[in-house]
Amino acid sequence: MATKKRNKAFMGMSAPLGYVPGLGRGATGFTTRSDIGPARETGDISDERHAPPNKRRDEENDDDDTDLNDSNFDEEFGYGGSLFKNDLYEKDDEEADKIYESIDKRMDEKRKERRERRYQEEKEKYRQERPKLQQLFSDVKRKLEDVTEEEWMSLPEVGDARNKRQRNPREEKYTPVPDSVLAKAVSANEQTTTIDSREQRYGGFATPVGMSTPSEEIEMVKIGQARSTLINVKLKQVADSVTGQTVVDPKGYLTDLQSMLPSYGGDINDVKKARLLLKSVRETNPSHPPAWIASARLEEVVGKLQAARNLIMRGTDHCPKNEDIWLEAARLMPLDLARGVVTHAVRQLPQSVKIWVKAADLEQEPKAKKQVLRHALEQVPNSVRLWKAAVELEDEEDARIMLSRAVECCPTSVDLWLALARLETYENARRVLNKAREHIPTDRQIWIMATKLEEANGNNAMVDRLIERALASLTANMVEINREHWIKDAVECEKAGSVHTAQALIRNVIGISVEEEDQLATWMEDAQSCQNEGAYECARVIYAHARKCHPTQTSLWLDAADFEKKHGTREQYEELLTAAVANCPKAEVLWLMLAKSQWLAGNIPLSRATLSAGFKANPNSEEIWLAAVKLESENNEYDKAISLLKNARRNAPTARVYMKSVRLNWCLNDISDAKTLLDEALKSYGDFPKLWMMKGQILAQQGPASFEAAREAYMEGIKRCPTSIPLWLLLVQLELDRGQLIKARANLEKARLRNPATPELWLASVRLEVTAGNVQQAKVMLARGMQECPTAGTLWAEAIFMENRPQRKSKSVDALKKCEHDPYVLTAVSKLFWSERRIDKAREWFTRAIKLETDIGDCWAAFYKFELMHGTEQQQADVKKKCISFEPRHGELWCRIAKDVRNWKLKAGEILELCAAQISVPE
Incomplete structure (x- = not known):
């Protein structure tokens, strides 16, 4: 089957512009007018869309075709030349070049010193890190001058360097020879003329396998004994040689190994640098004592005690007149050698007090110390230090x-x-x-x-x-x-x-x-x-x-x-x-302090006389009136107290005088007179909140029938004294006693609105919700209160025990961060340790709390309760005694018990016991 012939792609197409056939093979073309085309004007744009390929390649690769021949190199512009290489080099250019050259030369001179200094520093650093061999072994070479002729002659030969065994010698290993080999060698050299009976018994000289003759057994026993004796002799010689140098010390072997461990934990490179530096100092100035002392202490620090001793002794040779170097040498040496060192030091410096004192310290017996100090005083009789040291060793008569x-x-x-x-x-x-x-x-x-x-x-x-x-x-x-x-x-x-x-x-x-x-x-x-x-x-x-x-x-x-x-x-x-009241008769507090001291001492008539004299010096003084009333009432002189109060109301009426009058009648259960006095007092002193509080309490005490009157009294008092927090709290408590939870909550809300940022009101709200069984709501109220009063210790103390047991500790940490010096927080932390049965910790924190604030009775009561359960009788008595001496007057529980009219005659110790009885054990 015939194949179809394919035509080339460029066949039948016009040649590109500027194409010359055969140009690539060396042919020469020609151009006619038809190829050039019609003539063009000068301003016409030339058609260079198809430039010759060679020209393009030359333009694109212009940089790549640079001639790198040495003949093409120019000192100024290099190989490639410069943008101005074809320009003429004129006289102006030559002057500019000279100016720039002078500037460069000047800048180079400026940087020369810094550059040379940096070069020297880098060179020294390099030499320190990589010293030359002559520097490394300079100290060893210096020691060669001390080598004697005998030591030089006893040096071993180098040997043949071509022999590997001589170049790398190894320690010889001695392996014990078995007894059988020794016995065989002995028997091989012996000649026997007798025949053993066993040889005759077995019909020949062949001994049965596994059997030995009696003579062989005897010889082996003797050889073993001799070897044991020889080994014992050698061990004794090694353990205690003739020269006295102990090589094997079985008892102290492990101790010596432990002492050989490096004790220095720093960088060894720093030690090497320090050694080189100190060595340079010693060589530069051998008579400089601090250099020798520093070198010895460096070796001592890194654990090379012997090297330190050698250095310091060399230092004494170079600086024999310096006492510091002798003292350092005595310190580094053992006791026996130190005495010798001090002896040499005394010969060199007989007037040195420090060396004499060191010599006395090195002696163990008092008699030897006395002898040394007396020799010292012969040399230095004007030394106070030597006289004191000598006198201290003598008895009284000799000392005198x-x-x-x-x-x-x-x-x-x-x-x-x-x-x-x-x-x-x-x-x-x-x-x-x-x-x-x-x-x-x-x-x-x-x-x-x-x-x-x-x-x-x-x-x-x-x-x-x-x-x-x-x-x-x-x-x-x-x-x-x-x-x-x-x-x-x-x-x-x-x-x-x-x-x-x-x-x-x-x-x-x-x-x-x-x-x-x-x-x-x-x-x-x-x-x-x-x-x-x-x-x-x-x-x-x-x-x-x-x-x-x-x-x-x-x-x-x-x-x-x-x-x-x-x-x-x-x-x-x-x-x-x-004497104070005689010089300051107008100071009421001094009269009161004197009268109280006399009263506590049991001298009632003298106390009355003091108050009477104070009243004469300060007529119509409220403080003295009330002190006299308290004195009479405490001593059961109620009629005199009532008479004094009546005179005080007539001569010097004040709100406090009326309040004390009402309270005395209230305590004496004379309710009608108390109400009458209250009504009379409120007409003149309606803005005194304690009068309204007493009126409400008296009415509430009379039973449920008077609750409404008591509520009206509190409400009236709040209208007149809206900022009295105790009045609001009494009103809330009255509503709770009546079972009116909603009204109590509403009154607390009003109180917080009128008295913002009041911790007592927030605490009452929290406890109200807890009483009502709304624990979650109580936590919400507590959070709101802590947000409004972030530094209230009472709220933080309540918050600690409202948390679950695992979270109480973290809450107490937060409380201490916010209120570090608050007695309520410290008491709460003490109770927390108490609940965990950490008795010592709890006692410590209770002590901190009462030291911080001695006037809060609740802290004392909690501490006393703790001691009643976990302390001794002495600890309980101490807490009670301190509480009585400080006479605290504040605290929620303390005030509630102390201000109860049934407890009006109780002392601080009795109130403490009642408060402790009502405090529950933390769980």
Whole structure:
């Protein structure tokens, strides 16, 4: 079958523009006018759509055809030339090039110093990381000068380097030879002429397999014994060689291994750098002691104690006149060698006190110490430190003799004079102190010692005179009198038992360098400082001096009275208050404090007389009236109390006087008189909330029939006193007692609207919902209250125990973050530990709570309840005693019990017991 011939794709098509046949094979074409076409204008666009291929290739590959020959290279433009290579190089270009060249040269000179410095730093860093061999082994080469000729001759030969065994020698291994091999070798060399009976028995010389002759057995036993003996001898020699160097120490072997462990945990590269640096310092200046000490301590730190010892001993050779390097060498050496080091040090520096003291410390026996110190005093007789060290080792008689010599050698040492005065008799001590004052007229301690001496011998009259003479003498010798130093000396004297000396010092220096307008503040600060240090007599003298200078300052008398109440006796307290009311008769509080102290002491007539005198000095004083009423009522003198209140209402009527009158009649169950007084008081003092509270409580006490009247009294009181929170709470409690839960909730809502951000109202709302059984609603109310009052400790304390047991701890942490110093929160945390039976923790937190705030009775009651259950009788008594002394007056439960008219005569201790009985154990 014939195949169809295919035509080429370009057959029958016109040639492209500019095509020359055979041009690629070297043919030469020609062009006619018909090929060029008609003539064109100059501005016509040429038709270059089909440019010659060679031209395009040349334009596209212009960069690739760069001539890289050396002859084509130009220093300025490189191989490829420049955009301006065909331009002329004129004179302006030459001047510009010179300017640029000068600028480059100047910039290079500026950077030269920095560049060279950086090069040197990099070079030094490189040499530190990769030192030369000559640097690595320079110290080893230096040690070659100490090598003796015998050591040099005993060096082993290098051997043939071509021999692998000689180049890499290994330790020889000795394997014990079995006894059978030794026996076989012995038998092979022996010649026997006898025939064993067994050989005859078996008909020949062949011994049965597995059997040995008796002679062989004997020889093997002997060989084993000899080998054991030889091994024991060698072990003993190794364990204790002739040279004394112990190689094997079975007992201390593991200990030595442990000590060989590296103890330095830092970077070893830092150690190497430090070694190189210190080595350079030593080589540069071998007589510089700190370099040797630092090098030794570096080796000690990294665990190379022997190297440290070697270095420090070399340092002593180079710096034999420096005591620090000898002391460091003695510290690094063992005890026996340290003594030798100190001996050499003493020879080099016989006047060094530190070296002598170190030598004495190195001795173990007191006799040897005394001997060393006496030799030291022969060399350095004017050293106070050596005399003190020597005296401390002697008994009293020898010490006195040595001190007599010491003060002759060191007449300017106050300590030696004082020590000698302590050991002498009274007359001799006075003479010693007089000599000391002659030699040292500018030291106050000698004068203070003289006053102590006089006081110790009963001459208290001389104490003040000596202090006055001391101040005059020191001032004449141009010594500045620093009152702070003298007060500090007075405190130390009181602690030492010299009370009269301390008081005399305070009296004579307390007013020095104090301006008149700053006296009171400065003296109060000094008195408080003395109290903090336990110097109560000094503080008492300061208060007395201040009262003498400012007798009419009531605040000063109050501070002094508080001090005497805490640190003095009752007699001192009452004596001070008696003087106080004489100097400040218009200060009512001082009269009341004196009368109360006398009343508590059981002196009722004297207390009445004090109040009477106070009333004369302060006519119609409300505080004194009420104090007198309380005194009479507490002592069952009710008629006198009622008479006093009647006179007070007539002469000095106040809301408090009416309130006390109503309460007294209420407590005495005289309800009609109480109501009459209330109505009379409310006409004049309707804005006093406690009167409305008492009216409502009296009416509520009469039973359900009077609930409505009580409610109206509370409502009227709220209208007159809308900000009285106790009034709102009494109204809510009245509604709850009547069973009106909705009205109680509504009243609480009104109270919160009128008194926003009040924690007591939010707490009452929460408890109301809990009482109603709406626990979830109570939590919502609590959250709202904590949002409005974020720092209310009562709400946080309630929130802790409203959580489930697993969440209470985290809640307590949040509470402490918000209210770190709130007594209610601390008490709640204490109860939390109590519920977890962590007794010690609970006691600690209860103590913190009552220290933070001593006026909240609920905290005291919770603490007392805790001690009743988990404490001892002594701990219970301590809590009760502290509570009675602080007399708390606040707290929800405490006020409810204390203000109950049935408990109006109870003391703080009895109220504490009632409150503790009503506190439930936390679960």
